[in-house]
Amino acid sequence: MSEIESVLVENRVFPPTAAQAAHARIQGMAGYEALCAEAAADLPAFWAKRARDLLVWHKPFTQTLDDSQAPFYRWFADGELNASANCLDRHLGTPVERRTAIVFESDDGQVSRVTYKELLARVSRFANALKAEGVQKGDRVILYMPMGVEGVVAMQACARIGATHSVVFGGFSAKALQERIQDVGAVLVITANYQMRGGKELPLKRIVDDALAMGGCDSVRRVLVYERTATAWDKVDGRDKGFAEALAGQSDQCAPTPVDAEHPLFVLYTSGSTGKPKGVQHATAGFLLMVRQTFEWTFDWAADDVFWCTADIGWITGHSYVAYAPLAAGATQVIFEGVPTYPDAGRFWQMIERHKVSIFYTAPTAIRSLIKAADSDATVHPRNWNLDSLRVLGSVGEPINPEAWMWFYREVGHERCPIVDTFWQTETGAHVITPLAGVTPLVPGSCTLPMPGVDVAIVDESGQDMPKGSGGMLVIRKPWPSMIRTIWGDPERFKKAYFPPELGGGVYLAGDGAVRDVKTGYFRITGRIDDVLNISGHRMGTMEIESALVAKTDLVAEAAVVGRPDDLTGEAICAFVVLKRPVKDAADGAAIAKTLRDWVAQEIGPIAKPKEIRFGDNLPKTRSGKIMRRLLRSLAKGDAITQDTSTLENPAILGQLDQKY
Ligand code: PRX
Secondary structure: OOHHHHHHHOOOOEOOOHHHHHHOOOOHHHHHHHHHHHHHHOHHHHHHHHHHHHOOOOEOOOOOEEOOOOOOOEEOOOOEEOHHHHHOHHHOOOHHHHOEEEEEEOOOOOEEEEEHHHHHHHHHHHHHHHHHOOOOOOOEEEEEOOOOHHHHHHHHHHHHOOOEEEEOOOOOOHHHHHHHHHHHOOOEEEEEOEEEEOOEEEEOHHHHHHHHHOOOOOOOOEEEEEOOOOOOOOOOOOOEEEHHHHHOOOOOOOOOOOEEOOOEEEEEEEOOOOOOOEEEEEEHHHHHHHHHHHHHHHHOOOOOOEEEEOOOOOOHHHHHHHHHHHHHHOOEEEEEOOOOOOOOOOHHHHHHHHHOOOEEEEOHHHHHHHHHHHHHOHHHOHHHOOOOOOOEEEEEOOOOOHHHHHHHHHHHOOOOOOEEEEEOOOOOOOOOEOOOOOOOOEOOOOOEOEOOOOOEEEEOOOOOEOOOOOOEEEEEOOOOOOOOOEEOOOHHHHHHHHOOHHHOOOOEEEEEEEEEOOOOOOEEEEEEOOOEEEEOOEEEEHHHHHHHHHOOOOOEEEEEEEEEEEOOOEEEEEEEEEEOOOOOOHHHHHHHHHHHHHHHHHHOOHHHOOOEEEEEOOOOEEOOOOEOHHHHHHHHHOOOOOOOOOOEOOOOHHHHOOOOO
């Protein structure tokens, strides 16, 4: 698509078709506005009504919102329930029990199906195995698993016995895993011998061994190992158990343990603006309520849909819209083990055809890479498959550029399917700004309007509302049920990071910039305003990468990391590094750059590897010694330096930082 066309289409509006509107449970924008008005009139009553309708309570709640210790808000606090009972047991004795809960497709294309009744039996059995290992309500369990049914079963089994799960994405390194195990104080780790991705067998258990060997993980009493492949794995006697051994003889009946509404369902680590990842803690009832409600509103889900969210369970999207929302709703969903480009870049389209997927939820990075592949190889273009089953498309994780939006809309959705560009975060738990399929008129590149019941605004640094058309900071002014409750073990950091006193102390700061359209009031996210990067929809803190680089003490004296725009990955990581010895020549520079990339992969994971590394005798600093990051961002982008460099202590440095490795 040409530049000019892309600029033109950005202002185009795609209202729902009559068929989409007729399907939707919310009747048009009038219906949407009525919900927003209901929430504005009495926010607690709005959510209380839905919590009663959508959740199954062991003990009903009588209080809705407790803000007496704001910003530590509590929702439905005197109620009791169980998340797994809300996803599985509730369907027993209804027609849903025979419905397929999960259609699993493995990396090599094998398909298996699990009904709701079977899933309940598997979760119960696993829950009994966890109990037999001594796991108790309130204990923390780490998952380091491949994408698959077993991961979801393990998460649900933890929830069933009131244990708090913490899933670590299988691409994180041993060091990153060790830090998370230690921080959360896990008693048990669930992993697999290997994971299959793109035809390759990649170790997981070995990385768990390395993590535990680093020390500080004395809380871990047991490692359970899912034997995903037939390849042997090293067993540490007295500590490790294969799944077969752990599950042997366990009953497939296990009564769900009731927990308080505020009981921590999970802790999920994410990057912030300091070097240490934050353990985002979510509460059982509020989380479950909002993921289920948004699943139905945003995707306009109905019982005959086949839902497919391509996110891994290691990220929030895989928690909210794979492990919990579809099950709570009684949906049939596809879970895919592999990668979009194996055996070729037609894999997603082939799977949509094969499983008759009707709601397809994926990330802009995946779309962009598949556009590129289809442009250079016509045999992987989506037109080669029958995509008539599709009804709704979704995007998540990063801004979707209008070119990618239009391609997705035309080539995948055949101009029949709304695209819901869902803005949200690990901390929000569920969609907070998004179009509702069949309701909201769409504008490419805009996440449109707030979810009813979420009070989103754009403000300046003193908390004043910005007029439409002017950019500012995205905030949420009132609590919402699926909000982060605290940072695990660090309530002070929670308050400081999200509820700055300048904004009144009770207003949630999202960390993103945003602007509203003058005419429509639609939101457009302009990107993070803190030191967090978004690489292929994965969150990465610049400080985290800097800490990893300077930890290579034999080579690195100082490092600064910034992001720059990238056509494929959204943002790319650029590192500016001061070495302890001079670079001899280009070959030497390339060799050092490789060493540093490998090092970062080992410290954090391959997703944190800098795309570009530049070396200098120093970094551009002010006379007071502050690194001029804005200048580094301009250098990384390849822009002319327009900033005032007169305050630079060492202007000559700029010339050195041209060479990229
Ligand atoms: O910058 C925003 C971006 O992703 C950040 C949240 O990342 P994470 O907690 O990993 O959750 C990702 C999946 C929900 C946000 O602060 N982001 C997420 N969705 C969008 C987005 N940016 C623009 N448009 C979106 N739809």
